[in-house]
Amino acid sequence: MDELKACQKCGSDEVRTRHDIDNTPRLETDTWVVKCYGCGITTRWFDTEQQAINNWNTRAVDPRLKEALKRMRTLGVRSSEFIYILKECIPELMKAEFPELKEAEED
Numbered sequence: 001m002d003e004l005k006a007c008q009k010c011g012s013d014e015v016r017t018r019h020d021i022d023n024t025p026r027l028e029t030d031t032w033v034v035k036c037y038g039c040g041i042t043t044r045w046f047d048t049e050q051q052a053i054n055n056w057n058t059r060a061v062d063p064r065l066k067e068a069l070k071r072m073r074t075l076g077v078r079s080s081e082f083i084y085i086l087k088e089c090i091p092e093l094m095k096a097e098f099p100e101l102k103e104a105e106e107d
Contacts (some may be wrong), residue, residue: 002050005032005057011066015056017049061098 004015014037021030031045034056042061046052072082 002053002057004053006063007036007038007041008059010036010039011039012036014038017052019049020045 004017006013007015016035016037018033018035019030020033029047031047032041032049032052033045034052035042043052043055046055069082072085075086
């Protein structure tokens with residue numbers, strides 16, 4: 001099984017899979033969900049544990065973005081302002097992170 005990433009909402013590592021059996025007549029299926037015990041956010045229910053883990057891990061936010069958001073909040077910047085700043089900065093960040101994009105634009 002793949003390792004679960006930290007919660008995208010609160011950053012907690014208290015993330016686990018949970019198994020349940022649906023005892024509804026004629027359904028009786030095993031179902032799996034991933035839940036963060038830090039904030040309570042969950043995935044939807046899946047047929048396999050691996051499907052639930054894959055869904056959770058593809059939703060995880062880059063830790064650099066989480067750190068930037070945390071720093072902005074400590075400075076008193078609201079989320080809407082943060083999003084505006086990101087929209088303005090993304091082209092420059094992309095060029096810095098991926099120089100080949102800058103070269104392609106110059107051609």
